[in-house]
Amino acid sequence: MKLLGVNKMLFGGDYNPEQWPEEVWDEDMKLFEEAHVDVVTLDVSSWAALQPSDDVYNFEKLDRIMKMVTDHGLKVVMATPTAAEPAWMAKKYPETLKTEAGGTRRHFGGRQNMCPNSPILRKFYAAMAGKLAQRYKDYDNLVAWHVSNEYCGYCYCDTCTKKFREWLKVRYKSLDAVNKAWNTSFWGHTYYDFDEIVLPDLLSEEFHFGGEEWQVKSNFQGMSIDYRRFMSESFLECFDIEKAAIKKYMPDTPVTTNFMGGFEQFDYKEWAKHVDFVAWDNYPKFGSPESDTSFWHDLMRGIGGGESFSLIEQTPGVSNWHPYCALKRPGVMRLWSYQAVAHGADTVMFFQMRRSIGACEKSHSALIDHAGTDETRVFREMKELGAELVKLGDATLGAVAKAKAAIVFDFENWWATELSAGPSVDLNYLDEIHTWYKGFSDLHIPVDIIGTADDMSQYKVVLAPMLYMSEEGFASKLEAFVKAGGNFVTSYFSGIADRNDRIYLGGYPAPWRDILGIWVEESDALVPGSSNSFVYEGKRHECSIVCDLMHLEGAKALAVYESDFYKGMPVVTGNKSGDGEAYYVGTRSDRKFYVDFLGEICAKNGITKLADAPDCVEVTERSNEKGSFVFALNNSDEEQKVVLPYAVRDLLSDKTHDSTVEITIGAKDVLIGKKI
Ligand code: GLA
Ligand code: ZN
Numbered sequence: 001m002k003l004l005g006v007n008k009m010l011f012g013g014d015y016n017p018e019q020w021p022e023e024v025w026d027e028d029m030k031l032f033e034e035a036h037v038d039v040v041t042l043d044v045s046s047w048a049a050l051q052p053s054d055d056v057y058n059f060e061k062l063d064r065i066m067k068m069v070t071d072h073g074l075k076v077v078m079a080t081p082t083a084a085e086p087a088w089m090a091k092k093y094p095e096t097l098k099t100e101a102g103g104t105r106r107h108f109g110g111r112q113n114m115c116p117n118s119p120i121l122r123k124f125y126a127a128m129a130g131k132l133a134q135r136y137k138d139y140d141n142l143v144a145w146h147v148s149n150e151y152c153g154y155c156y157c158d159t160c161t162k163k164f165r166e167w168l169k170v171r172y173k174s175l176d177a178v179n180k181a182w183n184t185s186f187w188g189h190t191y192y193d194f195d196e197i198v199l200p201d202l203l204s205e206e207f208h209f210g211g212e213e214w215q216v217k218s219n220f221q222g223m224s225i226d227y228r229r230f231m232s233e234s235f236l237e238c239f240d241i242e243k244a245a246i247k248k249y250m251p252d253t254p255v256t257t258n259f260m261g262g263f264e265q266f267d268y269k270e271w272a273k274h275v276d277f278v279a280w281d282n283y284p285k286f287g288s289p290e291s292d293t294s295f296w297h298d299l300m301r302g303i304g305g306g307e308s309f310s311l312i313e314q315t316p317g318v319s320n321w322h323p324y325c326a327l328k329r330p331g332v333m334r335l336w337s338y339q340a341v342a343h344g345a346d347t348v349m350f351f352q353m354r355r356s357i358g359a360c361e362k363s364h365s366a367l368i369d370h371a372g373t374d375e376t377r378v379f380r381e382m383k384e385l386g387a388e389l390v391k392l393g394d395a396t397l398g399a400v401a402k403a404k405a406a407i408v409f410d411f412e413n414w415w416a417t418e419l420s421a422g423p424s425v426d427l428n429y430l431d432e433i434h435t436w437y438k439g440f441s442d443l444h445i446p447v448d449i450i451g452t453a454d455d456m457s458q459y460k461v462v463l464a465p466m467l468y469m470s471e472e473g474f475a476s477k478l479e480a481f482v483k484a485g486g487n488f489v490t491s492y493f494s495g496i497a498d499r500n501d502r503i504y505l506g507g508y509p510a511p512w513r514d515i516l517g518i519w520v521e522e523s524d525a526l527v528p529g530s531s532n533s534f535v536y537e538g539k540r541h542e543c544s545i546v547c548d549l550m551h552l553e554g555a556k557a558l559a560v561y562e563s564d565f566y567k568g569m570p571v572v573t574g575n576k577s578g579d580g581e582a583y584y585v586g587t588r589s590d591r592k593f594y595v596d597f598l599g600e601i602c603a604k605n606g607i608t609k610l611a612d613a614p615d616c617v618e619v620t621e622r623s624n625e626k627g628s629f630v631f632a633l634n635n636s637d638e639e640q641k642v643v644l645p646y647a648v649r650d651l652l653s654d655k656t657h658d659s660t661v662e663i664t665i666g667a668k669d670v671l672i673g674k675k676i
Contacts, residue, residue, distance in 0.1 A: 648673025
């Protein structure tokens with residue numbers, strides 16, 4: 001990512017001076033300077049203040065804020081305030097409000113409470129973005145635009161219904177094609193007119209599985225997936241409208257919006273083609289594995305084509321919206337900031353700069369807490385990090401990671417696997433992906449996250465765990481990859497359906513049968529309390545979730561089930577083809593299995609680990625024209641030892657470490673070593 005006039009990792013974040021009396025602003029400026037803050041994201045929540053009615057705009061206060069932050073040498077990421085519609089607008093144009101899946105039109109309130117297809121709103125979006133850009137275009141310190149805020153939430157209103165029908169006409173040309181794609185002859189749901197099509201909501205084809213609100217399933221997955229594609233595109237159009245309005249006045253200033261990492265509703269891979277750089281908000285749950293967060297960082301880097309990205313929000317200390325708002329322990333804010341940098345971030349930004357005095361985020365931490373001073377733990381930790389980022393300067397800016405292994409992650413596949421009932425309620429795409437990712441992480445082997453359409457030729461190993469849905473051409477791509485020497489690994493519930501969630505006939509995974517040299521006849525869900533196991537390379541491993549019952553058709557069994565009526569049937573297979581090999585793992589196994597299995601494939605293919613280090617130390621590498629940088633992050637509460645394959649200079653301590661020596665990294669500490 002390239003931001004004009006920026007020669008270090010930007011440090012700062014969401015700043016809402018308009019929510020405070022002006023006397024406080026001077027104090028903010030002093031404290032920002034003390035903490036080495038050099039960027040503020042302005043204007044995220046001020047639509048009502050900037051536009052009191054249809055044609056009246058009032059930028060006078062924002063002018064003063066811009067002048068003040070500019071006078072204090074701060075860079076600005078200018079947000080457009082369009083995430084929260086003003087109350088007058090909702091009252092005057094109630095059709096702009098979102099309709100829920102249960103058919104209820106929402107009232108004014110909250111954020112992202114708007115219909116993405118409302119023509120009135122789209123007009124207002126363009127007007128606001130354009131006016132802001134026109135007004136502030138001459139500020140050299142305005143380094144990027146941040147459109148709206150965390151787009152989310154589908155709409156099921158009449159406008160969206162009509163647009164969906166139009167969208168279908170464009171996509172499928174004929175109603176016959178729609179009927180075929182959705183397999184509507186099932187249950188006699190054949191359509192004879194586009195106007196018969198209603199959105200797949202909770203009053204039509206979708207339902208809460210087992211009464212659980214978090215589990216939305218569909219009677220017609222093809223339809224529900226199309227609706228999700230349509231919604232993702234509808235919101236993306238809103239982004240594009242604002243982006244175009246900005247570019248009219250500031251063609252060279254990058255425009256983005258803040259993604260949410262593990263957020264399911266939109267296809268961020270598609271969105272990433274529209275933003276000038278990827279930016280995301282990282283709020284891990286307390287206690288969630290560090291490798292889950294690393295995965296999201298790698299995904300954000302991956303959707304941006306491997307380029308560096310922006311960590312545009314994280315909390316300095318505590319979030320207000322988790323069930324248990326545990327504090328970030330001392331050192332963790334710094335550690336997680338560097339974790340982002342280790343995976344490709346070029347900015348370290350936060351929500352928020354000053355903690356609000358009222359409303360739902362009054363309990364959300366900030367650089368400046370309710371105490372209002374520099375005497376808090378959070379302020380001190382932020383200030384120390386701010387100073388370190390000054391010291392690091394531009395060293396790592398734009399650095400990329402060079403991985404020889406990749407994991408395929410597919411948003412549509414995420415939707416598809418969630419929308420179908422069976423074979424097990426424990427089947428979970430993210431869990432499966434995280435499990436494999438963790439294997440690489442424990443091995444200290446870097447991975448890229450790619451999509452099915454991406455080039456695979458630069459990788460020696462490509463994994464596609466639980467890739468239930470894929471396009472037809474993917475099978476031939478896999479074949480070419482393996483024949484040319486690549487190693488492909490997939491798991492149960494893969495290669496089963498096309499992009500409309502129609503099953504590929506002829507024995508699962510039909511299109512991948514040749515390349516895998518197996519076919520799967522049945523899948524047995526392991527009910528709680530039941531188990532199975534297998535021995536791989538002399539070690540016993542557990543099975544969980546499902547056990548695929550498969551037959552060999554050229555592949556070699558690398559492990560077989562140890563019990564039940566399918567005892568002796570293969571569970572792990574390998575099939576040599578051309579210069580490569582394709583592997584299938586027909587169950588979910590234990591952590592040790594993934595480390596052993598992936599470790600062996602990587603070793604056979606000359607993929608080496610980045611360091612000798614315990615699991616709790618995460619290791620990554622990034623390189624740019626200035627050199628290669630190794631990051632070693634000690635997630636544990638004890639000191640750990642690491643041996644690197646090359647000598648480095650620690651950019652934070654300036655110490656030099658030889659390649660043969662054990663380097664000690666303190667609890668929650670980090671080493672950023674430049675290769676020498
Ligand atoms: C999101 C939003 C912010 C703020 C934070 C609180 O990331 O973008 O405006 O609400 O959550 O954690
Ligand atoms: Zn709508």
